[in-house]
Amino acid sequence: MGTFQIEGGHRLSGEIQPQGAKNEALQILCAVLLTSEKIRITNIPDILDVNKLIRLLKNLGVKVNHEDKGSYTFQSDELDLDYLSSEQFKIDGSGLRGSIMIVGPLLARFGKGYIPRPGGDKIGRRRLDTHFEGFIKLGAKFRYNKEERFYGVEAPAEGLKGDYMLLEEASVTGTANIVMAAVLAKGTTTIYNAACEPYLQQLCKMLNSMGAKISGVGSNLLTIEGVSELGGCEHRVLPDMVEIGSWIGLAAMTRSEITIKNVNWEMLGLIPNTFRKLGITVEKSGDDIHIPAHTEGYEVQNFIDGSIMNISDAPWPGFTPDLLSIILVVATQARGSILVHQKMFESRLFFVDKLIDMGAKIILCDPHRATVIGHDFKSKLKATTMSSPDIRAGISLLIAALSAKGTSVIHNIEQIDRGYEDIDKRLKAIGAKIERIA
Known part of the structure; x- marks a missing residue:
């Protein structure tokens, strides 16, 4: 069983090319x-x-x-x-x-x-x-x-x-x-x-x-x-829109300036606007996405009637369920609160206990819904040791670890490798402190 060791709390910078979908x-x-x-x-x-x-x-x-x-x-x-x-x-x-x-x-x-x-x-x-x-x-x-x-x-x-x-x-x-x-x-x-x-x-x-x-x-x-x-x-093969969304979340959580290259904008659907609902600046530059460093954090929008923001998944052209775990992690450091509603799979939110161990304020309402109260970066997540349960939860935990204070360990990284190509090498190239130790 492979393991990543991640030293969190470092800002990243540079360009990253998404893999094929x-x-x-x-x-x-x-x-x-x-x-x-x-x-x-x-x-x-x-x-x-x-x-x-x-x-x-x-x-x-x-x-x-x-x-x-x-x-x-x-x-x-x-x-x-x-x-x-x-x-x-x-x-x-x-x-x-x-x-x-x-x-x-x-x-x-x-x-x-x-x-x-x-x-x-x-x-x-x-x-x-x-x-x-x-x-x-x-x-x-x-x-x-x-x-x-x-x-x-x-x-x-x-x-x-x-x-x-x-x-x-x-x-x-x-x-x-x-x-x-x-x-x-x-x-x-x-x-x-x-x-x-x-x-x-x-x-x-x-x-x-x-x-x-x-x-x-x-x-x-x-x-x-x-x-x-x-x-x-x-x-x-198209660039992987789920990986593109993962890098948007990574940039926001680590308050880093990152450019995601050649994203094929017309095939991204609701992804850019969904991250914008969390207050994240997603800039279009040709066929690239530029995420500036969110040094002042990011603030969750409310609905027009003032009610709490609700982000849910749906079949295309709805928001892809593969990115709800990223949305949930990014919300842990937002200014404000959101309700994440995973409609399509009943076991995908069960990784939140690991985020709670890291200090995140999350209420798991039921197998499909979680309320996240953001820290606004006033309280950093704490490093911990954890295991990746599946591909999308795995990348979400990795993003959490890269933003956390201290050194985290993630076991069972084969789950992450199932969906992300040479992720440790590509993250190192933009400044991440990550080692594959087994």
């Missing part, structure tokens, strides 16, 4: 299974979750060539489908939640797809029903081995057939999986209440460049005209 990369990588032709993808982040999926694809027989930093080619012309019934696949697939998205492409191209129950963050229930209900609407037969916790879908002899479906929830990975299955189905598929996050938009754009016919991209109503085959393409 983790959540987009996991979808895009699964899409390479839809064609036998070569696909080139750039700006792939070098993080644990993505590297696990690349290893799984290699074990499945995908020809993977690492050309340069973040740049790969993939060719799925000689796959070993027997791997799907192997013990190794059970190990590889169960260790990564993103592995669920190989099922749609395999079902579309080969008529069958299997996956062990996938792992991932322990942030509450994340049902897979949307994925499989979508496949069933396309004509697939669903199988589940309860003893081995193994899922499977098989297409009928005549192949998948397009249909109309209204998704029960706007699941990002569920929508991605269904779209990848539908692009090779016969006829027209209409998906209402589809997710429309930038990651999903990027996937649809990539598939269209491969020859798919998807319309309504960016909306919650997708129409897919099935085609007989797809070809190769080149695709570049």
